[in-house]
Amino acid sequence: MTDSFYKYHVFFCLNQREPGADRQCCANCNAAPMQEYAKKRVKELGLAGPGRVRINKAGCLDRCEEGPVVVVYPEGTWYTYVDETDIEEIVVSHLQNGQVVERLKIDR
Template sequence: MSTQYYRHHVFFCLNQRDPAADRPSCANCNAQAMQEYAKKRVKEAGLAGPGQVRINKAGCLDRCELGPVVVVYPEGVWYTYLDESDIDEIVDSHLAGGKIVERLLID
């Protein structure tokens, strides 16, 4: 029996900083809308729920200069993204198909 409640647990950084701050923030890069879109896509694909995929909001994940960022556990795979097509690729390739999206990886 697996001790994992979800096959994939996905966290979107939604941290908001003042626009004049020294560091960027994911919230200023449309992160909230992309998190909501990912959640919708996962549900539409029939991947949501226990034993499958959970899309969550997170505060600062401290990778601000590489953002916006999302991390997929249990693998610990970090992605950046620009738009819905990038989110589609993460959902379809990684979350549904088990194949990491190399072009969106961050170190």
């Protein structure tokens, strides 16, 4: 266990940019439903709560061109994803079993 309040604290970028913005945004890439899916799965697997896992919403995490993005702390592992299959792999592999999902990492 780390010194952190949570074993894993997970932030999903849900930033929404104005139409015609120069940069893409995670909200336009299905980020909100994916955050809700992760939150639901963590609860279903009994991983939620203090000392365990917390799934949070975040504003812009400033990695728009690599998005949608999610970051897992305390280690600072950055992921991108496409759908629920990717989120499921992050939840089960990383949050439940402690194994980073290399194929979804942004900083490889």
